[in-house]
Amino acid sequence: MEDATVLWEQEAGVAIVTLNRPEVLNAFNDRMAEELLDALRRAERDPEVRCLVLTGAGRAFCSGQDLRERAGGGFSYAQHVRARYVPVIAKIQALEKPVVAAVNGVAAGAGASLALACDLRVAAEEASFLQAFARIGLVPDSGATYFLPRMVGLAKAFELCYLAEPLPAPEAARLGLVNWVVPGAQVLAKAKEVAGRLAAGPTRAYGMTKRALYRNLRADLLDALDYEAMLQEAAGRTEDHREGVQAFLEKRPPRFVGR
Numbered sequence: 001m002e003d004a005t006v007l008w009e010q011e012a013g014v015a016i017v018t019l020n021r022p023e024v025l026n027a028f029n030d031r032m033a034e035e036l037l038d039a040l041r042r043a044e045r046d047p048e049v050r051c052l053v054l055t056g057a058g059r060a061f062c063s064g065q066d067l068r069e070r071a072g073g074g075f076s077y078a079q080h081v082r083a084r085y086v087p088v089i090a091k092i093q094a095l096e097k098p099v100v101a102a103v104n105g106v107a108a109g110a111g112a113s114l115a116l117a118c119d120l121r122v123a124a125e126e127a128s129f130l131q132a133f134a135r136i137g138l139v140p141d142s143g144a145t146y147f148l149p150r151m152v153g154l155a156k157a158f159e160l161c162y163l164a165e166p167l168p169a170p171e172a173a174r175l176g177l178v179n180w181v182v183p184g185a186q187v188l189a190k191a192k193e194v195a196g197r198l199a200a201g202p203t204r205a206y207g208m209t210k211r212a213l214y215r216n217l218r219a220d221l222l223d224a225l226d227y228e229a230m231l232q233e234a235a236g237r238t239e240d241h242r243e244g245v246q247a248f249l250e251k252r253p254p255r256f257v258g259r
């Protein structure tokens, strides 16, 4: 049997999902897109998984669409993007659990979009983000035009998309696109450390926080305030909320169970 294009490991509430086509810098073929979506669904279903780390095997995070599959013609780009990339990006956004990208190396094209779609990014010092699309006469997809201007501002987004030069991780951190930059050998360990902390947190409150942050990007203030109140009603009924308050009153750390 062919090797899996996406690997799954699970440790103490954290699922580590690794893109596994290192010979092409983890470029997406159809199979890898399907297997990644399966892994995201598994993370969604499994109550033992309370945080997800997404990373790449070898020296890259992900180089976007496998361009060896793009020689020739007679192919619908719209259909392909909708069938393969949109479900993955939408699932990461809809997943009510924290998702941390461990960007171990270059993230290019849809691979950069994939990293941007995660909630947090830990990047290796030598990693970079490349809006590779213009280099091959395509437009940024898989959420790049949504995430980039929100994270770095419109002027920088234009520069990155038009000039298609690699953005080194330290500069990406300065711009607010990356949360932590660490030496390459430590990137997975740092991501696991962050993920471990999140996996021990109030999972349902995190899930609702994610919903509110995304939803309220499009809201006016009164609408955002009301949505927060509605979610607070649900968060206030969780076991983790009761435990958090009890722990505060007893002057001890909380033991959140994710319910």
Ligand code: T3D
Binding pocket: 023, 024, 025, 027, 063, 064, 065, 066, 067, 068, 070, 077, 080, 081, 106, 108, 109, 110, 111, 130, 132, 133, 135, 136, 138, 141
């Ligand atoms: O098609 C649709 O459905 C539309 C959707 C599009 C979404 C997209 O993602 S479009 C953008 C596609 N991606 C790219 O254009 C990036 C292509 N790759 C690169 O520009 C460079 O490889 C990198 C800047 C990412 C890294 O450069 P470097 O010098 O570190 O590595 P390399 O030597 O270029 O690559 C190493 C190997 O990986 C090489 O194979 P070889 O020669 O050792 O056999 C290279 O061909 C292969 N590789 C890298 N990226 C891809 C790839 N093979 C197929 N597809 C790739 N995307």
